[in-house]
Amino acid sequence: xxxxxxxxxxxxxxxxxxxxxxxxxxxxxxxxxxxxxxxxxxxxxxxxxxxxxxxxxxxxxxxxxxxxxxxxxxxxxxxxxxxxxxxxxxxxxxxxxxxxxxxxxxxxxxxxxxxxxxxxxxxxxxxxxxxxxxxxxxxxxxxxxxxxxxxxxxxxxxxxxxxxxxxxxxxxxxxxxxxxxxxxxxxxxx
Numbered sequence: 550x551x552x553x554x555x556x557x558x559x560x561x562x563x564x565x566x567x568x569x570x571x572x573x574x575x576x577x578x579x580x581x582x583x584x585x586x587x588x589x590x591x592x593x594x595x596x597x598x599x600x601x602x603x604x605x606x607x608x609x610x611x612x613x614x615x616x617x618x619x620x621x622x623x624x625x626x627x628x629x630x631x632x633x634x635x636x637x638x639x640x641x642x643x644x645x646x647x648x649x650x651x652x653x654x655x656x657x658x659x660x661x662x663x664x665x666x667x668x669x670x671x672x673x674x675x676x677x678x679x680x681x682x683x684x685x686x687x688x689x690x691x692x693x694x695x696x697x698x699x700x701x702x703x704x705x706x707x708x709x710x711x712x713x714x715x716x717x718x719x720x721x722x723x724x725x726x727x728x729x730x731x732x733x734x735x736x737x738x739x
Contacts, residue, residue, distance in 0.1 A: 689716035
């Protein structure tokens with residue numbers, strides 16, 4: 550084979566390798582953009598916690614795959630009304646007994662998650678599952694649960710309990726939403 554033939558083959562191989570590298574780079578960028586858009590602040594938290602971009606993205610993608618296998622269902626209107634009434638009761642209780650109300654809020658969130666179909670056995674797994682559907686409030690849930698656990702050890706004041714309660718409420722409201730009432734103005738849902 551003449552020299553120009555080898556040069557042509559080498560050029561084709563170099564172009565093919567460059568095309569593969571560019572395709573992988575574009576695919577990786579698209580994955581990053583998709584995950585960052587889907588998970589928002591949870592994306593940054595996971596990257597910071599894991600310490601490696603690829604490993605963090607693998608974890609987030611695994612959360613998505615696991616979530617797809619779960620049968621998460623909306624609450625019936627009756628269940629929504631029952632839980633909303635329960636929340637109002639817990640909220641009223643907060644005035645007289647904040648520590649008891651924080652515990653009740655934690656249990657109520659777990660009850661709603663159970664009824665919706667989320668696994669509830671392990672807190673970290675609950676937070677990971679919630680992060681797929683509600684990435685903007687999952688950090689609220691982590692903070693509230695952390696305060697609840699600290700409260701069990703006796704080391705939190707009323708301001709931290711109020712903060713936990715507000716965080717639980719943010720997740721609670723998201724868990725009560727259904728696809729049909731997400732688009733309605735808040736006043737119409739109340």
